[in-house]
Structures are given as C-alpha cells and as structure tokens.
Amino acid sequence: MMHPKKALEARKLGQEINQLFLSLIDERRKMIRGSGPQNDLLGLLLKQSEHGGFTKSLTTKEVVDECKTFFFGGHETTALAITWTMLLLATHQDWQDQLREEIREVVGDKEIDVNMLSGLKKMGWVMNEVLRLYPSAPNAQRQAKADIQVSHDLSIPSGTNMWIDIVGMHHDPALWGDDVNEFKPERFKDNIHGGCKHKMGYLPFGFGGRMCIGRNLTFLEYKIVLSLILSRFSFTISPTYCHSPSIVLSLRPSDGLPLVLQPL
C-alpha cells in the first residue's frame, strides 16, 4: 500500500495530467471548428468522439485515457530503448563503429529518409538485443478469464492477475544459454527470436491481441534518432556513471546515463 502522503501526491499529479490533456483537447476542438479535423491521432480520436462511426462515440474521459495510454506507452519506452542503447554502444565500441559504417553505406551524405531505414539491418539487431537485455517495459499483465490447467501440479484459477516477468525470461540461461548476459546483437542476424529456445521467450512488445500497437513506430523513431546521433558524435561512458537499473513501471537507469560525447 502507498503512504497516504504519497497517495495524495499521486492523486494530485494524476489530476494535473488529466487537466493538461483536457486543455489540449479543448484547444484542438476549437481548431477543428475553425479549420476542420486533422488526421493525427488526437484528430482521429476527436472525430470518433464527436461522430461515433461504426462503434460507439468516445466520451471526453475516454479520449483523455487514450491520450494517456499513447503518451506514457509511447514516449518513455522509446526514450529508454535509446538510452540503454547508448550505454551498450558506449561500452562496445566495435558495435558503435559497425553501426556508423552501416549508416555511411545506407544513408551516405543524403538526408535520412524513411525508405532507407530497412537497410539499417545491424541497427535492427542492436535494438532487438538492447530490448532483450533492458526491456523498457519489464513486465506484461494478464487476467485469467477461466480456470487454466498449466500442468498436472499447476492450475490458475479464473480471475487471477498475472505479471509476466519479461526481464526474467530475457535473462534465463535455460532459454538463451550461458552467454545470456552478454551483449551479442548477432543473435538476431538470422533469427527473429534471437535464438531463444522457446518461441515465447522473447517478448519485448508483449504478445497476442494486446501486443504493443506502437512497435513499428518505435523502430522508425529509434533508427532515425540513433542514425542522427551516430553520424555526428562518438561517445564513451562517463567515469561518474553508476550502473543501477531499476523498475519504476519502466526499466530505467536510476542515476541517469552520463556520457562523454565527441563531435566527429
């Protein structure tokens, strides 16, 4: 249970966030009346909230909730994936060089373009490996809708809430082998599961019908941001860095990630 003072603070913060989204929604509604709907996510949600469509209309509270899900689900997860990548590239200069070389080959002197991103293959392996070692979303949740008989001595009663430990699965030597804790992006070279012995053992974006809806956008953002950084700077880890990953909903470095950047 949360300390009452903390609970009060959390409630106040929650209200502030709701208020912030409500004012953004209000502003956007006024804009829509002036210049018509906009086809970004908020524009589409508001169109649905005002005109319904095939399904029922969304209430303003539901629009606020959707905004919160997308904002919190979409922002920090990608930012953390890039953060942990910076750590691993700072401590694995060979991979930093390989990615820079790949960017030179694929992007060259041109401005980066979305059609180039699929050519950044090694960067894709690196992202997969970073999300294996440091999954930004460290667990997924499910509720049993019926009694489940997992094995002869394990049954899960209907209604049980389950936390699926993604960090634990991604660090299980029985699934990955003795080099489980090593940074080896080449695991993903010819294998989308990274060579994991169980096809459900690698789940950075969850699974099934509720799998992360933003995963393709993440790959896009990740590759663009990383290409821009790598083509402008080389970097090493600052001597003040203290390795202390912690789970506060997401998996983050508790004392930040100080780096030493060198312009190229």
Ligand code: HEM
């Ligand atoms: C590295 C980046 C990301 C990671 C690791 C990540 C991970 C996850 C995970 C583990 C889930 C739960 C899936 C499940 O329960 O099976 C999830 C759900 C979700 N994610 Fe992401 N995510 C990322 C980026 C994004 C982005 C960029 C967006 C949107 C802009 C986004 C939007 C969502 C939404 C809306 C859900 C809920 C889907 C639903 O319940 O149907 N995520 N994500």
